[in-house]
Amino acid sequence: MIRTFGGLGLLATCLTGGSAFAQWTGTTCGWGADDCNRCVPDAVAAVNGLRDHGDVLGFFPIGDPVTLFNHWQGLQRLPGAGGRYLAVSHSGTNKAFTVVEMGSRNTEGARFRSNRLEPGVSYPATPPPGSDRAVTDAWFWDMSYTHSGGMQASGNILAVPLESSPSGGNGRVVFYDMASPWSPVRLPMSQSGQTASVGTASLAKLSDGRFLLILGRANANDLEFYRSTDVDPRSAATGFVSLDNWNEGELRSTIGDWEFGNYQNLDLVTQCDGTLFLAGTHLNSYNGEDWIDLFRLTEEYGQAVITKVARKHLYCGYPSPGYDSGTNRQCNLDAAGGVYVDPWGQLIVYGTEHDNDGPNGSVKMMEFRSIFPNPGCDSDINRAFVELYDDSNFSDRGLMIDYPDYWKEDYSNFASIEGFNDKTSAVRYCLPHGWRARLYEHAGFGGSYRELNGRGSLNLNNVSFxxxxxxxxxxYLGY
Structure with missing residues (x-):
């Protein structure tokens, strides 16, 4: 028996010379491409290699009516304008999303790094710079929806899912051109879901130039697969045809974990060999843990096959002096989350809190990056870093010291920095030739020291430090 999709069976595809496989493989492109994302060399390694504790960030909203129940829903870092902009959605209004300019951050698409560093002030009490703020909103005046969910950008094309229409009817996905992030342009194409529930939208450019769109309903436990009818997402004639429906009961696994969570966000990630993956962020309601799960997307006889291939426990809590690690949350992956691939092919995960509980009315968020996050760190001092770990097995909390941010904290006395005095048990580092980093026994750069050079990881307990x-x-020693 041949299962059909979009009115055509696999046999019809073969007879017309089409390729069913092309419908399930992504295309590769450079970072900043107009309509597709940078690929990752190895998606499983990228998830497994994430630092489990993130770097704290934040931004100021535009008076958004965000609460515990009408909360931040989806987040995408946009490649336009140097990668300094975010699109962040939330429920409870007829607003599709808010555009945030991270004005204090870099314009090369690299990781943001923490924007909440201040000498003598703990991270939880430090607000972001005023230049990291919401700058505009995108509204959908022509629709009565009040819930905008987990989004995805493919290059400058942003797919936004909408649901909870007071007038009833099905949910839908609408699209925006984000080439100029501060001025979103609503595109004519859209796609209705099969039910009123459309909580997530996943978008990726395929190897044949068309687009794969996945709609998640019922906490993303049911997925609807669509393919665009054209390669031009800005064409008014572009629509979508249905490919398949998938339910979590069909999940396969290579890691012995058969859970398909209630995902607030599901993003398509393209591996550089064309393999497509889905990355889902969520919070486990039973134990309060935040996770990113990775699934490989393939096809068999025209049907979607989803296989769980990796998972990573991420920590949104950040222990600091006077703050409990369980309650000092800087993000919640049941709120807004999303993945981003930087110009070097590194996977970065973002998450926000539910509402605006940050210092001075800001929104707290975190950036989860790889354990060696700065490409070029062995040749450029402005990419150099030293990360100190509380535990000797390179887990638990850390203190990330990026060279460009060295002057934003008082690293001459760790007693004033997150209670990290006499706590370091391990270190990872990367420095260019001629440069050293010295770890001193006493404040004020006194006492014995341990000198680091080049690139490496070191358990300090093994060297009596x-x-x-x-x-x-x-x-800089020059040798």
Whole structure:
């Protein structure tokens, strides 16, 4: 028996010379391409290699009526204008999303790094710079929906799912051109879901130039697959044809974990060999843990096959002096979340809190990056870093010291930085030739020290320097 999709069976596809496989493979492109995303060399390694504790960030909203129940829903970092902009959606209004300009951050598409560094002030109490703020809203005046969910951008094309229409009817996905992020342009194409529930939208450019669109309903436990009818997402004639419906009961696994969570966000990720993956962020309601799960997307006889291939526990709590690690949440992956691939093919995960509980009315968020996050760190001092770990197995909390941010904290005395005095048990580092980083036993760069050069990871307990670091500085020695 041949299962059909979009009115045509696999046999019809073969007879007309089409390729069913092309419907399930992504295309590769450079970072900043107009309508597709940078690929990752190895998606499983990218998820497994994420640092489980993120870097704290934040932004200021535009008076959004965001609460615990009408909360932030989806987040996408946009490649336009140097990657400094975010699209962030929330429920409870007829607003599709808010555009945030991270004005204090880099314009090369690299990781943002923390924007909440201030000497003598703990991260939870430090607000972001005023230049990191919401700058405009995108509305959908012609529709009565009040819930905008987990989004995805493919290059400058942003897919936004809408549901909860007071007048009834099915949910739908609408599209925006984000080439100029501060001025979103609504595109004529859209796609209705099969039910009133459309909580997530996943979008990726395929190897044949068309687009794969996945709609998630019922907490993304049911997925609807569509393919665009044209390669031009800005054409008014472009629509979508149905490919398949998938239910979590069909899940396969290579890691012995058969759970398909209630995902707030599901993003398509293209591996550089064309393989497509789905990355889902969520919070486990039973134990309060935040996770990213990775699934490989393939096809058999025209049907979607989803196989769980990786998972990573991410920590949104950030322990600091006077703050409990369980309640000091900087993000919640049941709120807005999303993945981003930087110009070097590194996967970065973002998450926000539910509402606006940050310092001075800001929105707290976190950036989860790889354990060696700065390509070029062994040749450019402005990409150099030292990360100190509380535990000798490179887990638990850390203190990330990026060279460009060295002057934003008082690293001459760790007693004033997140209670990290005499806590360092392990270190990861990357420095260009001629540069050193010294970990000192005492504050003020005094006492014995451990010198680091080049690139590496070191368990300090193995060199009799565990739980001793009280200050650190970078030095250029020229040899």
């Amino acid at each position: 565990g739980d001793k670091t009280s200050s650190v500085r970078f030095l």
